[in-house]
Amino acid sequence: AQKVTQAQTEISVVEKEDVTLDCVYETRDTTYYLFWYKQPPSGELVFLIRRNSFDEQNEISGRYSWNFQKSTSSFNFTITASQVVDSAVYFCALSEARRQAGTALIFGKGTTLSVSS
Amino acid sequence: KAGVTQTPRYLIKTRGQQVTLSCSPISGHRSVSWYQQTPGQGLQFLFEYFSETQRNKGNFPGRFSGRQFSNSRSEMNVSTLELGDSALYLCASSLGQEDNEQFFGPGTRLTVL
Numbered sequence: 001a002q003k004v005t006q007a008q009t010e011i012s013v014v015e016k017e018d019v020t021l022d023c024v025y026e027t028r029d030t031t032y033y034l035f036w037y038k039q040p041p042s043g044e045l046v047f048l049i050r051r052n053s054f055d056e057q058n059e060i061s062g063r064y065s066w067n068f069q070k071s072t073s074s075f076n077f078t079i080t081a082s083q084v085v086d087s088a089v090y091f092c093a094l095s096e097a098r099r100q101a102g103t104a105l106i107f108g109k110g111t112t113l114s115v116s117s
Numbered sequence: 118k119a120g121v122t123q124t125p126r127y128l129i130k131t132r133g134q135q136v137t138l139s140c141s142p143i144s145g146h147r148s149v150s151w152y153q154q155t156p157g158q159g160l161q162f163l164f165e166y167f168s169e170t171q172r173n174k175g176n177f178p179g180r181f182s183g184r185q186f187s188n189s190r191s192e193m194n195v196s197t198l199e200l201g202d203s204a205l206y207l208c209a210s211s212l213g214q215e216d217n218e219q220f221f222g223p224g225t226r227l228t229v230l
Contacts, residue, residue, distance in 0.1 A: 033216045043205060045221035052216060091160065095215055103148055103211055103219060104173045107160035 002027045004094050006108035013082050013115055021077045021111045023092030029053075034068065034075045035093040035105065045091070051075065082115045089113070119144065121210050121222035129228045135196040138225045142189050142210030148172075149191040150219060151183060154205040163206075166191050167213050195227075203229045 003026040013019045025034065036048040049059065051068050059066045063080045079086055089112050093105040122141045130136050142149050150173075151163040162175040166185035183193045189210075195202055205226050209219035 035218065037221075042223065043226075044223045045207065045209075047218045047220065050216065050218055103150060103165055103213065103215055103217065104162045104175065105150075105152075105160075105209075105219065106162070107152075109159045 002029075002094055002096065002106050004092050004106055004108035006090075006092055006111050008111045009109070010112045010114070013113070015083060015115055015117050016081050017115075018078060018080050019082050019113065019115075021079075021090050021092075021113070023075045023077065023108060025073050025075065025092070025094050027094060027096075029096055033095045035095070036066065036075075036077050037091045037093060037107075039089040039091065039110070041088070048077075048090075079113075082113075084115050084117050087113060087115045121208060121220050123206075123208050123222040123225050125225060126223065127226045127228075129230065130198050131230050132198055132200060134198050135194065136198060136227060138193045138195075138206055138208075138227075140191045140193070140208030140210075140222060142191070142208075143220055146210035146212055146220075147189055148211045148213035148217075148219075149185055149189065150209045150211075151191070151193050152207045152209065153177075154207060154224070155203075160207070163193070198229045200229050203227060 005024045032053045034051045037045045065078045067076045089110045091110045092108045148167045150165040165173040169185045185191045205224045207224045208222045211217040211219045
């Protein structure tokens with residue numbers, strides 16, 4: 001069975017601190033895709049990144065970086081020098097890659113990040 | 118390019134009623150997926166439609182159904198509403214491949230009294 005676990009329910013930091021959001025996944029597929037989404041208070045999920053199971057290169061986008069490690073089935077997300085605007089709920093998600101499986105996303109429970117000034 | 122739109126944004130119904138939610142995907146997207154978000158269960162996949170056919174379905178009772186039209190717009194219907202159906206219903210559109218990012222709409226907040 002496929003599963004995504006975000007063990008951190010809530011994290012509170014002060015502006016300019018670095019913060020890492022953990023994501024651990026389970027799947028029997030050899031080909032799969034991992035995603036991170038951000039949900040601000042407005043409610044709309046915003047796509048942040050996609051990774052396929054064959055690409056373990058870390059990625060950096062501005063203050064955001066992602067660390068994908070197949071050996072530990074983890075896909076962690078780090079925000080450097082956090083800002084108040086980063087306050088949101090962050091979701092890690094997994095999708096299968098079997099033909100005709102469609103695009104169903106399996107989400108973790110989410111991590112609520114609060115950044116105070 | 119217009120994003121995913123969902124109507125209505127808010128809805129209040131009573132137990133036993135039925136409700137229809139609508140989703141208009143991004144132009145050119147043929148896949149529409151529906152998700153239910155509740156504080157207890159989090160985000161759960163309901164079903165996906167691609168080219169007017171249901172391609173994938175989550176573990177929800179038959180009271181939850183949907184359809185997709187030839188212009189890719191999709192509707193979701195919930196019959197015989199229960200209190201537990203109160204949730205944020207999110208619609209997502211994509212090109213339809215499993216590695217495509219899904220673009221989400223603002224959601225419909227359904228409250229069942």
